[in-house]
Amino acid sequence: MITISKEDYLKALAEAEAEGEAVISATLAHWLTVSRPAVTAALKRLKKDGMVAVKGDGRIHLTSQGRQIAERTIFRHHLIERMLSEIFGMPWYEIHEEAERLEHAVSPAFEKKLVEKLGNNDICPHGNSLSLRSPADRRKQGQRLLSEAEAGSGYQVVSVYERDRKLLDFFEGEGIRPNAIVAVKSRNYDGTVSISVEKRTIRLGAPAAEKVWVRKS
Ligand SMILES: [Zn+2]
């Protein structure tokens, strides 16, 4: 029986892999907001169970067994987000945290029911796709980060980074949500970008603009 924290470690590793990031134990401690000794202990267990391999340089890799569990958890997270949004009408910016908790409680039978009920949709309510997870793949599809968008062009928001609740609340307040139309007015010397969204012009700093994928509209 896989415990909650093991699934979370495996999922974090799979997500980092998809984003092309090398993961060492310090990265995991930061991402999962746990102590370094806790990460060391968890990695020891995961290694013993054949879920991860740690290379000589400290980089952590998923084994195929570990990846399988991670992918299952990611899929269940996706289904729960869609359930909360499509069936229960919960606001898009609130569902990620609920899904983080509920994903661990989904049985194979319930997963099957969810798939039957919701149908296939690769896109979650944040606009993130199960199949298109790496920045390189997104760019190949014509997506770019809002922080790199050209002044004078119009864009549609594809997706937003969902693992930061404060950021999502901020985006919702500013009208930046999946499918929103934004016009990039200027890229400024201070690293901010001025955009008009919902008939207002706002300046977004890089920490926020780097968390939004857009495509030309
Ligand atoms: Zn989520």
Ligand SMILES: [Zn+2]
């Ligand atoms: Zn999502």
